[in-house]
Amino acid sequence: MLTQEQNDALTLVGPGTPAGELLRRYWYPVAAAEELTAEQPTKFVRLLGEDLVLFKDKSGRVGLLADHCSHRGASLLYGRVEERGIACAYHGWLYDGEGNILETPPERNDAIMNSVKQTAYPVQELVGLVWAYLGPAPAPVIPHYDIWVRTGGARRIEWHPVLDNNWFQTIENACDPSHAPILHQDAHSRRAKARPVNTTRGFIDDQTGFEVWEVPYGLMKKRIFRNGEEDEHPLIFPNILRVANNTHIMVPIDDTHTARIDVIFLPAKEGVPYEEGGVTVKYLPAYKDPPDRSHPHTRWTLETIAQQDHMVWETQGPIVDRSVENLADGDRGIALLRRVMRENIELVRRGGGDPLAVVRDPTHPRIDTRWDHDLNSTGGATGAGRPYGLTTGTLVPREVPNIETASTGAGSA
Ligand code: FES
Numbered sequence: 001m002l003t004q005e006q007n008d009a010l011t012l013v014g015p016g017t018p019a020g021e022l023l024r025r026y027w028y029p030v031a032a033a034e035e036l037t038a039e040q041p042t043k044f045v046r047l048l049g050e051d052l053v054l055f056k057d058k059s060g061r062v063g064l065l066a067d068h069c070s071h072r073g074a075s076l077l078y079g080r081v082e083e084r085g086i087a088c089a090y091h092g093w094l095y096d097g098e099g100n101i102l103e104t105p106p107e108r109n110d111a112i113m114n115s116v117k118q119t120a121y122p123v124q125e126l127v128g129l130v131w132a133y134l135g136p137a138p139a140p141v142i143p144h145y146d147i148w149v150r151t152g153g154a155r156r157i158e159w160h161p162v163l164d165n166n167w168f169q170t171i172e173n174a175c176d177p178s179h180a181p182i183l184h185q186d187a188h189s190r191r192a193k194a195r196p197v198n199t200t201r202g203f204i205d206d207q208t209g210f211e212v213w214e215v216p217y218g219l220m221k222k223r224i225f226r227n228g229e230e231d232e233h234p235l236i237f238p239n240i241l242r243v244a245n246n247t248h249i250m251v252p253i254d255d256t257h258t259a260r261i262d263v264i265f266l267p268a269k270e271g272v273p274y275e276e277g278g279v280t281v282k283y284l285p286a287y288k289d290p291p292d293r294s295h296p297h298t299r300w301t302l303e304t305i306a307q308q309d310h311m312v313w314e315t316q317g318p319i320v321d322r323s324v325e326n327l328a329d330g331d332r333g334i335a336l337l338r339r340v341m342r343e344n345i346e347l348v349r350r351g352g353g354d355p356l357a358v359v360r361d362p363t364h365p366r367i368d369t370r371w372d373h374d375l376n377s378t379g380g381a382t383g384a385g386r387p388y389g390l391t392t393g394t395l396v397p398r399e400v401p402n403i404e405t406a407s408t409g410a411g412s413a
């Protein structure tokens, strides 16, 4: 149980808030690279409570600027991209990707050009996504997590419907190994062709225990199954769940909205052609009807695991009221996550160095999140940890090269 002040410190994402300052030390995907085209070269982005415009100029450079023009506030979403940047639609003030003002029609106003800068943030492209960094310079690198950088397969991006709730409750779920065999029991029934003992316990008795502990990039969660198997799904701090061959990236849009973007690595199968490094993007339809309303004014479809997860996150409320919760032993992963959050918030607040999972060496080796361990697991009797979109027995265990110097792409601001 938390006080309102403690809850705010963990959840609010705006500039100057405790969690907001911590979250600004990490990169976030804000668009699929394919979204920016010659016909539609701009995209509105809200990230960590800030309103921004992503654009690709006619030289192919991608930039991220504050939405409101520094002149008199019109949105740059409707700006015209040119060779040198983007020109505001209203009076034509021209900005480059660093936020420099290059022209100030109708006159040339050197005083303004030399003293005013449009807020601008760095961007990078990786695994078919454009990533943004809103924190203090110098920006760290996007860490080389195994699923994002390894070769020997292709990737699929799944863009889920926007969640009308705070980011932190989606990540608490990543430290909650008790929910899957109960919330997702129907899916597990279908996979395992088994019936739960009853709907209250679902398949929870297949799990004999779990452990959660800190690792250099976050929190590892291990489930131990009755049939002797184990699986390990880390929470990559602060906002990513790596489960089987998927990473669920939770992007805090603002205090009460979260984007979920999955990056899935599909290892090549023996004898099946594939495009090395290929990325396909899939936009998933709404999980609720009507799609633009929140609980209780909408009704959820609950056929898939993702829909079930999204339903519980949203129905917990726009921001979970943690002053009235009752944590039990099965929630000890959540208690650990909150402690790690508080420690890292405090580290940033006192200027004590980089928080957990921030990486600065661009040549760092691939970070192993124990994905191979999962690949070779059937996820216990219910298949809870089974690799995404693959059936046990079709995997091709193989040595894949470790990309020691994986590029984090082009398109910098
Ligand atoms: S408001 Fe943008 S140029 Fe005037």
Ligand SMILES: [Fe+2]
Pocket (backbone or CB within 6 Å): 179, 180, 183, 184, 305, 309
């Ligand atoms: Fe779940």
